Amino acid sequence: MSRKKRELRAYLQENLLVGDGAMATQLYRMGVPVGVSFEELCLSSPQLVHDVHKAYYEAGARLLETNTFSANRDALSRYGLEHKVTRINRAAVAIAREAAQEDAFVVGSVGSILAGRVRQKVLDEFRDQYEEQAIALLHAGVDGLILETFLDVEELLLAINVIRPLTDLPLICQLATLEVGRTRDGYTLTEAFAQLQQAGADIIGLNCRLGPAEILRSFEQAQVPEGALLSAFPNAGRLGLADGEYAYKSSPEYFAESALRLREQGVRLIGGCCGTTPEHVKAMADALRGLAPQPRINPVIADPERTSPSAHYVRDPQKPSIVERVKTGTTIIVEFDPPKDLDTEGFIQGCCELHAAGADSITLADNSLANVRMSNMALGAIMKGQYGMDPLIHIACRDRNLIGQQSHLMGLHALGIDQVLVVTGDPSRFGDLPGASSVFDVTSFDLIRMVKQLNEGISFSGRPLKQKAQFIVGAAFNPNVRQIDAAIKRLEKKVEAGADFIMTQPVYDVESIRLVHESTKHIGIPVFIGIMPLTSSRNAEFLHNEVPGIKLSQEALERMRRVQGEAARQEGIKIAKELLDAAIPAFNGIYLITPFNYYQMSVELIQYVQQKSSLLQTSGQI
Structure with a gap:
């Protein structure tokens, strides 16, 4: 039939x-x-x-x-x-x-x-x-x-x-x-x-x-x-x-x-x-073809445990910027995403653990992938004012017109937050409020230039300001492209616009680390090489096959396919450490990206970077 x-x-x-x-x-x-x-x-x-x-x-x-x-x-x-x-x-x-x-x-x-x-x-x-x-x-x-x-x-x-x-x-x-x-x-x-x-x-x-x-x-x-x-x-x-x-x-x-x-x-x-x-x-x-359907087996869903934040850290107003620190030794930036909810306890707990482990700065994305998260400006103020942490705030071109962008930067200045990363931002229609408008009044090049203009005491409109800002401005770099020369030219334009440091997308093989080092060593500003540990085979395949700007090596994919559960996370950490072995001698700046808010993985990698850097310094290799 x-x-x-x-x-x-x-x-x-x-x-x-x-x-x-x-x-x-x-x-x-x-x-x-x-x-x-x-x-x-x-x-x-x-x-x-x-x-x-x-x-x-x-x-x-x-x-x-x-x-x-x-x-x-x-x-x-x-x-x-x-x-x-x-x-x-x-x-x-x-x-x-x-x-x-x-x-x-x-x-x-x-x-x-x-x-x-x-x-x-x-x-x-x-x-x-x-x-x-x-x-x-x-x-x-x-x-x-x-x-x-x-x-x-x-x-x-x-x-x-x-x-x-x-x-x-x-x-x-x-x-x-x-x-x-x-x-x-x-x-x-x-x-x-x-x-x-x-x-x-x-x-x-x-x-x-x-x-x-x-x-x-x-x-x-x-x-x-x-x-x-x-x-x-x-x-x-x-x-x-x-x-x-x-x-x-x-x-x-x-x-x-x-x-x-x-x-x-x-x-x-x-x-x-x-x-x-x-x-x-x-x-x-x-x-x-030829396969029969399988019965549905529902999962067991448990309520996640709640944790309380640590509260014994004090602010250090004399802490130098990451650009100043990177000149004297290995400096670690750790990305930790703001929550999608109104509950900040888990986020603050993770920040405290990362800070205690030795992160030089914690960076907060600005509604990455166009998905709504809590204001990184508000969280940065809490981190800096209440816990003495050093936030690095992402600023996307997508969400604010020029009026909002200058207002936002003036607010960051008032809060004493002077480290920012300028990014283009993913289009709104691909996020969780697809009916929202993507503003994009300016490109990332323009916005970098305009932030540095505030440092000259001149507003976006050209009006003189009574004070000068002191922003340290970062720019993003994606090395996972087919035409690296074109990407480098784009990066050079960001440096010309006034970028003070560079943060890269995560890389997943030693050859890419070498390529980034050779391609960027002429630009004259610090480069923080991105490392994000894998958490599972599914995570690895998702990043490789579905997320723009990320490409994994076949070796990494194969290694993650062989393990599951906690063993997979340990293998992800092992792969990340191998990448760090290649990155630390070449870069004073390390940018660790925390996956799925598993900040314990970043804590372990922070400690590894510190130990590895200390050994290399002692032996005179860096």
Whole structure:
């Protein structure tokens, strides 16, 4: 019996099913420009849409989604097409049906109307739009509907509430989370999955926003309702800027491995979202061919222990800057991310431990990856004023216009915080508030120059100030690129703009350390080489395959694959120490990046750097 003649829910009870990949990614690859309605192509260029469906089918997808993700009245009105909702949806089903064979399911794609924007309307206003689109898809003859990329549980529940009474066909309901384990409107995945199933969802899962590693981790940390059918359509890693172009990083081979891991979590419908191609789908289909689904086993979830902060450290107002210290010996900067919550106890505890271990400065990112964290300015003030620590504050070009940037810097000056790192910042649309604006009034080059202008007693507008600031300004450098010469030229411009020191992205092989040393020794300012210990094989593969600006050696990947649990963290520390053995003789500046707030790992590495540096100094090697 063909799959198409069997009901989708019944098929998934006994079988794995491979879904398709990104429609927009393929259309863009085929020459369709950004800024047009991809859904309208169902009317004006149906052959293009047909060719995408056919490519996915031939790659092994046996569930095809119609090209109707944004074919609702709200989205189409941006192109003056709001009167063509029914025509576009019905045409999309016909195109997908023509491309699919008898052994493939065709499901109607219904996307979020909020589409990542901050909610400004009452959700009930969307009811008619969901009903209009769903009726058009159902009347055209789909095998089910896939409600996908919903950031808010409440909007997805509304859509289910509207559509469920219209049909008995299967509803695939997929959330898109901005961080592992929690939706934008505050639900844990455990809570969200339970509510979706109770509302009438037949298949529940996750798609978009996150890559395979983080979607896998999301399932590993969630309690799924008994007997639930699960789906997963991850992005091809994180979208990042590499060599001047935005691109997704994850390879088809990595997707094949990830599909097998998702199967182990009980996921039965596996496809791809943004950045995925027929090559990704083929790799998954080949990997899953002949395999049976595995039962879902929920994890045991325990409450994390809370700790109290140390409180016996005093401020040292005479402490020299990191640039002054690095001239006289090995200097250690440790990155420790601000919390995503209002609770600061664990953060302060970690800072105290790092400070006590001997970190010369603790650096705080400015909402890294465009995810909201507590103000690094406020935390830096607490660290400096109450505990005598030396903070180094990141400043992103993304979040503040020039008014806000100067105000922010003036506040740091008032607090006595004079060490900053200027970074461009990841675009807002890739973070946990994708509806937020990315400002980018200036580039990192411009902002470095303007911060140094404050040191001359001149405001951004050119107005004389009654005092001069005393900022020590750092700049970021990513050596993990294909064209190192271009990266060095960019770095030289930052030095020309006034950068006082450099902090690099983490490196994971000795050859890269040598390359950075040889490439930067002419620039004349301190370079702090980035070292971030790996915590697990999953962590290593995620960094290598999904995070822009990070590349691991095959040796490091292979070593992490051989160990698990605490042994994996110990292996990560061992690898980091081997890298430090190569870095310490070449660099007076060491930049340790704390993974997942495991500050104990950084404490051990601080102590290792101190011991190694002392031995080399005694022997006259540095």
